[in-house]
Amino acid sequence: MTEKEKFFGRFPSPRLLFLRSVCYNIRTMKKFLTDLHTHSRFSFDGETELDKMCAAAYQKGAAFYGVSEHLDYDLIERGAYEMINADEYFHAARHLQEDYAGAMNLLIGVEFGFSDEPSIAEKYCGFYEKYRPDYVINSVHTLKGEDYYNQTPYFKKSGDRGEKSKAQAYREYFESVRASLDAPYPYDIVGHIGYCTRYAPYEDRAATLAEFQSEIDGILKRIIELEKILELNSSNKGGVSPFLPSREILERYFALGGRKVSFGSDAHYVSRVMDKWEEAIALLKEIGFTYLTVPCRGEHIEVEI
Ligand SMILES: [Zn+2]
Ligand SMILES: [Zn+2]
Secondary structure (H helix, E strand, O other), X not given: XXXXXXXXXXXXXXXXXXXXXXXXXXXXXXXOEEEOOEOOOOOOOOOXXXXXXXXXXXXOOEEEEEEEEEEOHHHHHOOOOOOOOHHHHHHHHHHHHHHHOOOXXXXXXXXXXXXXXXXXXXXXXXXXXXXXXXXXXXXXXXXXOXXXXXXXXXXXXXXXXXXOOHHHHHHHHHHHHHHHOOOOXXXXXXXXXXXXXXXXXXXXXXXXXXXXXXXXXXXXXXXXHHOXXXXXXXXXXXXXXXXXXXXXXXXXXXXXXXXXXXXXXXXOOHHHOXXXXXXXXXXXXXXXXXXXXXXXXXXXXXXXX
């Protein structure tokens, strides 16, 4: 039995997990590695089988590993991709959770793609009730059902398909993020703020505080008020900053009193699991954060960094 295994029993309650994580830190002076945003082949764009993703996380020393398969009802309704086989996913994932008990805390989550359509929000509520994921990431991937990945939200619908100005396109994105915070379904983590910068067609793709202070402040204050967790996402896909959100936005969140942050690699294949962990933690510490927050079944576990 390894040292870590002594501290985790069968999958325990979040409170017990927290106590054990503190004991582990004190006894070993080691920090816990966490990665709460990952996808396997249960997601339409995942490349690796779930068990292989979990094995990679375990090998890399993760103490908390969260799987957050995609569910974007607006895109599914438009036929952009097929509905996840949720029965199979939760069945397989809960078995793996049992298998890893005592060695790694495997958390079974989901990433909901926000839509302002009330009928879609209802579907998320129904999904949550049925499957009871350990945690939920709430992310904005679309604008009016159009995926940022396809760049459609940056273009005017009518006429010559000219680009919207950056100010207009980003403002619409931030409005959507702000609306997503008041979604009627339970969620824990606010996913990759600044996603609009990843695929934008502009020469200068940055979304700075100087340009969008009131929109960004509105979002950050609401996250703090609702006691949600702001995600630090290490997948930038050639974006303007190595992380989403940018350092500037993280600093602003901290200055406004925000302390709840999570780390997510957004890995879709094995080699990206825990990617840029060291860099991310160094950045968070420089800003002043002292712990990561791991949500599990409605409770928040603080993991020292
Ligand atoms: Zn996402
Ligand atoms: Zn994702």
